[in-house]
Amino acid sequence: MALTLADRAIGAIIGSAVADAAAQPMHWVYDLQKLSQYLAQNPEPEFRPESVNPFYRRETGRQSCYGDQAFVLLESLLECGGLDEEDLKRRTYKFFGPGSEYDTPVNDPYRDKGAPRPQLPIEGPWTQASLKSFIRNVDSGKTETGCVSDTQMDGVAKLAPIVTFYAGKPEMLEKIEDAIRVTQNNDMCVAVTLAAARFLEHFILNGADPDALTAVLKQLNDPNRKNPQELDKAVAGLSRTERFTPNRSVYIITTKLCRNVKNRWNRPFKEPSDWSVVFAGLPGAFQAALHGVLTAVGFEQAVRENMSCGGCSCSRSSFIGACIGAQVGLQGIPASWKSRTSRYGTLLELARSVKVLQRLSW
Template identity: 55%
Template sequence: MLEMIPCDIILQFERQEMAAALADRAIGAIVGSAVADAAAQPLHWVYDLQKLQAILAQEPNPEFRSESANPFYRRLTGQQSCYGDQAYILLESLSECGGLYVDDLKQRTLKFFGPGSEYDTPINDPYRDRGGCENDCQIDGIAKLAPVVAFYAGKPDMLEKVDKAVRVTQNNDAFLEHFILNGPDPKALDAVLDQLSDKNRRLPQDMDNSVIGLPGAFQAALHGVLTARQYEQAIRDTMSCGGCTCSRGSFIGACLGAQIGLEGIPSTWKSKTLRYNSVLEHAKNITRHLK
């Protein structure tokens, strides 16, 4: 006669399964963001709709396009955009420091983007002369946040850490955190809006009650997440809209990656992302505490 398995053993096993699923969603968010960014990079910042339509007519699946159509900068196919580079620097800092250390993040950011770097180009000189854009409230700050949200998801200081990470480059994301903690949820937006309207919300922002005030790219990214049926098609759809494809793609990729986990992200896309192995290694490192 088989002995009954003690309840405490069953509960321990269930907790381990839940923790593993949480870690997988966190890794999925980080990798999903990086892969989507790399996929969209060759069509980043294409605002000429006629040019874009001509490209899409020839290549309806434009991800990882071999020839960049970006009129502002050119990178190898499979490399990250400038947003993806910011996310990677943040991920690397979290991984090697064991958490968010703003001074370390500042130093890494300066080294990667500052004088003597590949970003030290004449096209950026006017912004450097003005000391940057400290009041910039565009989607840049959201596009890079998957690593820090994944690391601190479910912790009471998550929003504080997000705020500090954003202010390293912009002095001015509970939505992604919801998917990491809960997985797919058709009522995710309602849940997050309830949080934003909570009078006792931690770190309230002026824009909490003003959806209209959100950057247009973020509204489009939210639409992409809420209407997505599949990871690949969601990224293709946002690429077909032109403009800031990488910022939208990064956010959409993070939110969908958090829902489908690492294995749900297409292997062919992961293999084309040049930094994939490093991203995965760091992602696993910063999510060990979740297991």
């Protein structure tokens, strides 16, 4: 039976969260030798019972910091009936700020960078750099609270709720930019995130489409496109690389990139190179995630191959899961994966609430 628009929208929200939770126990594994060992132990690495994350440890089934940001955005959208920047700021500060689960010595936004290195992994969640800057900016009373220097995948990873809410509406890209700049007030971050939003919107509105890349590139090169960004043409160029050749898997294409990570981890980054896609930095991380979407043959395969690349697998999985979820709907996401996602019941209720709020346009 053909999926309805509501089916695809719910699939995007749930797919993003489930994929993020699935990857969380193996998030940020950059040691390729260890990564190979973990994959040899279980070629189906999702929801690994014991975390091997070298930076932080959370119970299997819980979200990464990316998934938690998406959850906060989803709740805000539903509570306010749309984007309310001030409400989003308040909720983000409450969820990640003082007195929250994220409020630990290592996550302290005022922690002295010259202090002794913490013992890793820490118990509990990890606060991203942009959120630390956001907290400091709120504390300082700044109107513009977003981090001006952060160019990581946070915006792309938390897209599912807001794209779902505004898909097909002329104000969608403007609303997304406003939401992203709450924590990441950086032009590169915004341009790449808006390009990612165009892809996700395309799948929500149209379902599976082998010509999705062509359609979005046409949008990015249209002089009359909505909410144009100065970096749109650069982003369009990045989306055309051979990395998206359909007959090559994520693992094959990024193997060379991953092999260089261990040797380059402590070396200064001097110029763009393919291995950068395993990190959370843009634009490389988005290129890798988009490749995972465009070459996917199923939800499980796409997430597993992404995890097999190591690095910032959660941020990439969040976007991959959203795009594939929009194409396969809720029923196309494995039941065993949904049941192992701690927040699944709550997320499903919220996702269905988006459908109710948007019933007039859907």
